[in-house]
Amino acid sequence: MIDLPLAPESGWESLYLAGDWVATGDRDTIAVENPYTREVLATVPAAxxxxVDRAYEAAADAQESWARQPPQARAGPINAAIEFVGDHREEIADLLxxxxxxxxxxxxxxxxxxxxMMQQASSYPFRMDGQHMDSITPGKENIAExxxxxxxxxxxxxxxxxxxxxxxxxxxxxxxxxxxLKPASNxxxxxxxxxxxxxEEAGIPDGVLNVVPGRGSEIGxxxxxxxxPRVLAFTGSTEIGQRVAEKAASTCTLPALELGGNNVHVVTENADLDRAVDSGVFGSFLHQGQACISINRHLVHESLYDDYVDALTDRAASLPTGDPTADDTIIGPIIDEGQRDQIVDYIEASIDEGAxxxxxxESDGLVVEPTVLSDADNGMAAAENEHFGPIAPVIPYSSDAAAIELxxxxxxxxSGSVHSEDIAQARRIADGIDTGMIHINxxxxxxxxxxxxxxxxxxxMGRYNGEQIxxxxxxTKLVSVQHEPREYPF
Structure with a gap:
């Protein structure tokens, strides 16, 4: 096991540029706060x-020699990084x-x-292939790499x-x-x-990875x-992602964007109620609902609506809240005051609108209670917006067509989900929903x-994971070789 301290206090006051940890110097700093206790864990430099220029220049200087490495040399640091994360699992979990x-x-x-994902990535150096194609020109060979x-x-x-x-x-x-890499300032x-x-511990060459912590408003x-860069990978809100895409496109950089969601959990009249509720609780309340793929709206057939609301309410009210480091806590803190205030505003506005x-x-500090809103509709604040919190608006519907329309x-x-013991029905609804991912039962x-x-x-736009990332x-780079003299028309 590598003996390397990973506590928040363990020397994070640096940028990482060209393989060097660059001290804060005269830069501004960002206070890293524990969202539950509000204590300052560390301060990092605001790049x-x-x-950013230095980081990109270092990356460009390092890339060509790194790309020339054989597959096993590029896979080696990924495998070493996997081992490192496994060896330091408890310390990393504490940091999170x-x-x-x-x-x-x-x-x-x-x-x-x-x-x-790292295990998948370790195989990528061996999966980069090409294609040999015949040519319409005699004596020519085409190779797509x-x-x-x-x-x-x-x-x-x-x-x-x-x-x-x-x-x-x-x-x-x-x-x-x-x-x-520019991580979020939180x-x-x-x-x-x-x-x-x-x-670094895994042996990546200097400059292959550079990290510039900073505020998006200042260096985004x-x-x-x-x-x-030739590709810009961004994960975040739709609003910010659109700006990122515009900036990237201005230099013909390909934007790979995973943006916001307003995901539905459709519970049909043929659903197993207990199974649907189990899924609904997890999908709404994991990480306080702070996931782009969490359930934003529960669409429940009117024949099961009252029973579903009662069961979901009982389960939500029983979830332990508080200190995220406690083993039994399910609902921890929202990331910061701004996010908490927006979540509470969505709840209050939805109640004013008739939910x-x-x-x-209610909230205690940054911990917002798991919240269930019945009598909801698509136009209410907590349903219309990506609420990004522990809120479950439950909306009734009358037919498969109505569920798809909603x-x-x-x-x-x-993303989204559909519950029905009639798989053909579930598949019809799933096929009718315009979403990149959907999960049945x-x-x-x-x-x-x-x-x-x-x-x-x-x-x-774009896709992560597997062959897609x-x-x-x-x-794709095309290389052609003209093996025989070619006759030209002039």
């Missing part, structure tokens, strides 16, 4: 636009709990998905910081690219500097609109490392 408010259940889920794009920029969010950074960083590196350690430490445009508060609705009445199309929070992940409509961080 400047000059730092203290920096992002992750409960123990959520920590386990995030560590599992992050390691799974899969090659790294060059430099990849990554802007990652605060809700699943380790996994949502790793799912872009590890594949990009494995495919022969270099990376500049979680600069677990979303950024931790990855630098992991890959510089990261997204820089002329060096019935069945349970919850589900599609949103700008988003990320389950809930929307599913992310398997080998399965495509991404949305339709304003929930993003490998395609995002590589491009």
């Amino acid at each position: 400047t636009e000059d730092d 709990a203290r920096e992002s408010g992750s409960t123990q259940v959520k920590c386990e889920a995030e560590l599992g998905t992050a390691r799974g 899969q090659v790294p794009v060059g430099v990849v920029g990554v802007i990652s969010p605060w809700n699943f910081p380790l996994h949502l950074s790793m799912r872009a960083v590890a594949p990009a590196i494995a495919a022969g690219n270099s990376v500049v 979680t600069p350690i677990t979303g950024g500097l931790l990855l630098a430490r992991i890959f 445009d510089a990261v997204a609109g820089h002329e060096i 019935t508060l069945e349970t919850g609705g 589900a599609n009445d949103t700008i988003h199309g990320l 389950d809930q929307p929070i599913n992310d398997e490392p080998h399965v495509p992940f991404g949305g339709m409509k304003q929930s993003g 490998l395609e995002e961080v590589t491009t």
Whole structure:
């Protein structure tokens, strides 16, 4: 086991540029706060636009030699990083709990998905292939090669910081690219500097990974609109993602975007009620609902509506809340005051609009009680918006067609779920919903490392995981060889 301290106090006051930990110096700093206790865990430097330039230049300088490495050399650091994460599982989980408010259940889920994505990535150097094609020109050979794009920029969010950074960083590196990573300012350690430490210990060459913690309002445009990267991977809100895409497109950089969601959990008249409620509780309340793929609206057939509301209310009211480091806590804190206030505003506005508060609705510090709203409709604040909190608006519907219409009445199309013991019915509804992912007799929070992940409509463009992310961080290069003299018309 590598003996390396990973506590929040363990020297995170640096940028990571070209393999060096660069001290804060005269830069501004960002206080990293525990969202449950509000204590300051650490301070990290706020990178400047000059730092972004240095990071991209270091990445460009390192990329060509890294891409020339044989597959086993590129896979080696990924495998070493997997071992590191396994050896330091408890320390990383503690970091996630203290920096992002992750409960123990959520920590386990995030560590599992992050390691799974790294395991997939370790195979990518051996899966980059090409195609040999005949030519219409006599004596010519055509070869289409899969090659790294060059430099990849990554802007990652605060809700699943380790996994949502790793799912872009590890594949990009494995495919022969270099990376500049800007983590969210709420979680600069677990979303950024931790990855630098992991890959440094894993033996990644200097400059292949560079980390610039900073405020999006100050350096976000510089990261997204820089002329060096060829792909810009962003996970976050639709509003910010649209701006990122515009900046990236201005330099012909490909934006790979996973944006907001307004995901439905459809419970048909043929559903197993207990199973649907079990799924609904997990899909709404994991990580306090702070997931782009969590349930935003429960659409329940009117024949089961009252029973579903009663059961969901009982389950929600029983969920333990409080300190995320406690083993039995299910509902921990919201990430910050701004997010909490918006969640509470959505609840209060929905009640004013006619929803019935069945349970919850209050907050203690940054902990918002798991909340169930009955008599809801699609136009209410908690249903119309991506509420990103522990809120379950329950909306009745009368027919399969009505459920599909309600589900599609949103700008988003990320994930969703349908419950029915009549699989043909479930499939008809699933096929009618415009969403990138949908799960039958389950809930929307599913992310398997080998399965495509991404949305339709304003929930993003491109796909993560499996072959799809490998395609995002590589491009096709055609090489032709004219083996025999060619006759030209002039």
